[in-house]
Amino acid sequence: MVRSSSSTQNQSDRPTPIGSERRSSRAGRRFKRNPVLYGIIAVMIVEFLTGMATGFDLSVRLYYALAILLLAGWLWAKSSSDQMTAEIQRPKGPYTVGDLISETVILRSSGGTPKAWVEVEDETDLPGVQFKQIASLGLMVAFDHLQMSGTVSRRGEYTVGPLVARTADPFSLFPQEIQFGGHETVLVYPKIVDIPDFASPSIHLLGDNSRRQQARVLSTDIASVREYEPGDSLGRIHWLSTARTGELMVKQFDQGSSSNMWVLFDQHSDSFASIADDSTDEVGATVAASVIDKYNQGSLPVGYAAHGSQSLVAVPERSAHQREQIMRHIAVSKPVGNVMILESLAELERDLGQNTSLVVITASSDGPWVEALSGLARRGVRVSTVLIDRGSYGGKPNRDALDHLTDAGVSTYPLARADSIASALLSRLGGDEKGLWQASVRAHSGFSEISQVASADSVADDTEQFQGGGQ
Template sequence: MGKVCVDIFPHDPRATFPIRFYLYRVYPHPGRHLGQGRSELRVGMQVGDELEEQVYLTNQSIFPALWVEFLDGSNLPGYTLSSVRGVGGGGSLSWRARTICSRRGVFTLGPWEVRTGDPFGLFLVRHQMLEPQEILVYPPLAVLPETLIPHRGKLGDHRPLRLPLQADTADGMSVREYVYGDSLRRIHWPTTARKETPYVKVFEPESVSRIWLLPDLDPEVQLGDGEDSTEETIILLAASLAARLLRDRFHVGVFLGGEEPVVALPDRGLSTLWKLLELLAPCHPVTGNNLSRQLAQFRPLLSPRDMVLVISAAMNEEWVQSLQRLIPFYDRGGAWVLLLDPHSFGGTHQADDFRTLLANLGVETRIIRRGDIRSMPGVYGELSRWEFITLGTGRAIARQTPRRLAALFTG
């Protein structure tokens, strides 16, 4: 519920001091005895889900509250509780507010305020709920065609990626500078002491099991609006690839460049998926975060047999040169690119010629055109809410519960 502040003050300049004292200390205005609250009925939201809240108002005074104004500071697009209601003495009322979550991201429900006053406009009562509730709207997911799932070529062969090993090997251990998110257990103390800055150990896995997703959110190359924009398509692809690859038991990580790079180190399992989705949900283009710079920032995190999967709509050779500097870390096929075709999103460049440039570097490339990937509702599982029924004995049991998040890893 948060902290509640109640202010009772006359706001009419005609009120003399005796009147002010009477109104503040003596007059039994129902505003002193109002109770209010809001509770979220649905959980685990993704884009396209319906947010539903139960709002209630109670009046414990014997006098009616003729008008009660709700002022809502929620920033979820298209959603507000702001309205004017009335409630009788000793009465209560409740209603539900609903909206479709049309945009991914982190939003707040509240802060909010309830106002009421006397019929003559002499004073005002305010109940302030100052602590907003944060909600997360996950990005949508899509079922991807097999052609977009990365494979790793070797000696002219085209074969699936190998399943991850259970442990790293000590062979070929190297060190690199510590970055936020690294485990403190991997600090290499001799190098840290010599360099006077933290360094961590990097182990080479015996087979490919770690995949890095690099969504390109350079604002200079984004095209389109809403669901059909390159920005939303990139996030949709990144989220869907993470879900699919984690289901296939790979270690998946995400890197987002910028002034303060965001890193989710490769890991596996359902908990990793929610961590990656939570990271991707609020991501939007940031000025200066071009793909070439992102690749340069990312390079220290690489292990020799990691795979890099770039998702971008950029058609310039600068980032290709940066990618080329990464390729020596791999055997052939260690980098994949999902290239969004700018022409299909309303731009002037076409992706086919650019794919040839990447193919000459030995980089597998798939072209994504507008409309090729569509989000699917309910991929997170059937949306439901807590609903209870009361038995004849008076015991309440749950008839319906919210969706089970583990549904993503079934099938």
């Protein structure tokens, strides 16, 4: 269930995706300006005036020859565009970063003039993707089958289209652009990587078997009911409310007595830094999507909160509908928010109890939010912070936040540019359980050159206590 959702964009102004529907329609034809054409017209005017003034026969003949050339070129170009049609086949999305996006264009000419060179381009704002090829059409009825593809490299919402065919007469005096169809929306989800189980209740509650089991079952306490949404399990339908209202109603469980997880993705503008196509926001989106995907598939109710160009606060659920809504938000929201982490934590505080895991993904500098996380951890909230090294992305270093988090005892996972996300989530700093995790050495970044070394005296004390307990 979504508690709040807002956007700085007008949703109604967005085009509706058409998917793989075949279309063949001409939106317009445009003659482009050509300096050669203007030069020929200027010569014609000069030759005409010269012939009229002097009676020089060659000037008059040259004038008529150029006039015939222009007329023939214009008729050729007009005939070429009038007899050309196109069909566009675009596969349905959404896509994920790294996917291959391809489309098929069938260009046809119903006869008339041959077209040895036709530039076909499906205009798009997809980063690093260019749908452009050269086609050739014969004298009689002919067609050309074009296959164009590219790899999507960045999440977001983009447009593809319209299709533009560029052609001209043999003298290139009247180049034209012919548009076919409109544009479609393409949604690109963030990349999802395989990550270790670093934040589930069974990781934090060592030896607590009962709570480990609670993380896999629904609470028996029903807090309320709501309308059915696609993806809800039929086993959660509340039949009495359904019969009373005449609409499918599902149970809302009280999550206070069962384990759940919250994911907080920081999209404040001050936390953003980038080098070329690599950015703190892009890697943060990958981490957020991977965490939600892993624990949602593991039957753990997962909630999500983020405030970027769009805001979303979704309470923990396991429905496919909510997962889709969260993934869509991660895909389209940009790091231009003005809500600080501390404000987001205050908003979620009432939902964070002893059976709650909180994963914070941020590239922020040190601040009061660190003490807030430490306070939540002391209350029994299982806090895990994925701290993105902003300095490795060309921004202001945030090593101070790493030091403060580890000193405060908050489980922290440093993540620098070019680090493997899976490996970084195996390298924990801070937290209550000592000696369970080994911090990785990142010499290339200098961000976390920290290792945990257990002293011989500490090991001896633990051994004596163990032996004493055994007696």
